[in-house]
Amino acid sequence: MARSRTSALSVAVALGCTAVAYNLSAAFVGSSPQLRGGPAVARGVGTDYLVRNGPKDADPPAVDTSKAAGATVDIEFKKRPFGIARYVPGAGGKGAVVRDVTQKSRYPGDPQGQAFVAGVQPDWVLKSVNGQDVSGVDFFVIMQMLDDEVMDPVTAMSLNLKASGVKTDLRNDGAERTQGEKFAITSDLDKVAVVDMPAKLVYQQM
Numbered sequence: 001m002a003r004s005r006t007s008a009l010s011v012a013v014a015l016g017c018t019a020v021a022y023n024l025s026a027a028f029v030g031s032s033p034q035l036r037g038g039p040a041v042a043r044g045v046g047t048d049y050l051v052r053n054g055p056k057d058a059d060p061p062a063v064d065t066s067k068a069a070g071a072t073v074d075i076e077f078k079k080r081p082f083g084i085a086r087y088v089p090g091a092g093g094k095g096a097v098v099r100d101v102t103q104k105s106r107y108p109g110d111p112q113g114q115a116f117v118a119g120v121q122p123d124w125v126l127k128s129v130n131g132q133d134v135s136g137v138d139f140f141v142i143m144q145m146l147d148d149e150v151m152d153p154v155t156a157m158s159l160n161l162k163a164s165g166v167k168t169d170l171r172n173d174g175a176e177r178t179q180g181e182k183f184a185i186t187s188d189l190d191k192v193a194v195v196d197m198p199a200k201l202v203y204q205q206m
Contacts, residue, residue, distance in 0.1 A: 046144030046189040053086045053149070056099075060123075062088070063206060065095025065135045068125040070205025075118045078198045081150045083115035087126070089139035096126040096134070096142045098203065112150065124203040130195055144192040146199075 085100035101120050105113025126142065127135055134142050143149070 046140040046142075046187075046192065049087075049140060049143045049149065050089070055088055059088060059099065062091045063097060063125070064092075065090035065097060065125045068127065068135065068204040068206050072127060072202050072204045073119065073124070074200060074202050075115070075120065076198050076200050077114055079111045080148050080197065081112050082146070082148050082201075083112045084120065084148065085150070087139075087143065090125070090135075093139050094136050096139055098122055098124045098126070120203060121205075124205055127202040127204040130200055140189055141192055144189045145195050147194040 083102040083105075084098055085102050086098075087096040088099045089095065090097055098115075098120060099122055101115050101122060102112045103116060105117050125135060127133065129142070129145055134145070
């Protein structure tokens with residue numbers, strides 16, 4: 001009799017675990033995230049860049065990047081990442097200013113050492129990208145254009161999960177959506193074209 005009750009309990013536990021596993025898999029498996037009326041997209045680097053990379057208490061006040069008038073330096077980056085560890089926005093959220101540069105090149109041709117080898121310095125303003133003046137462009141748009149951020153594995157996994165449909169529904173308009181579309185976080189920045197490599201960037205001193 002005791003053995004029969006034990007068997008029944010085991011079956012009930014097994015069925016419960018199966019149901020939980022099914023529900024968990026449903027949260028991670030579904031249609032690709034969609035922008036309404038558009039193709040599948042991935043969450044871009046520009047979104048929440050400042051949440052991951054600053055600002056810091058020691059950062060100086062924001063500058064008007066359009067007023068940079070110092071010497072310019074042309075640099076051609078051949079691959080990502082460029083070696084700019086952190087940018088900050090200029091006054092009013094426009095433009096991008098170098099704040100931290102990776103201070104070494106680990107080996108010849110190290111992508112993360114490109115900026116260091118080229119002599120890029122903190123407080124330099126990003127003047128143009130492939131000939132386009134970006135000194136007055138929204139900071140997040142510039143970050144999306146560059147698509148240049150070295151993320152730790154946890155951050156990268158988090159963004160990939162959000163892009164693929166983890167349950168984080170910020171839109172609540174009641175419209176029917178496929179599961180991936182409903183739960184994926186998207187942004188207008190996803191529509192910004194990422195520059196191809198090699199890319200020519202011009203920096204200017206204030």
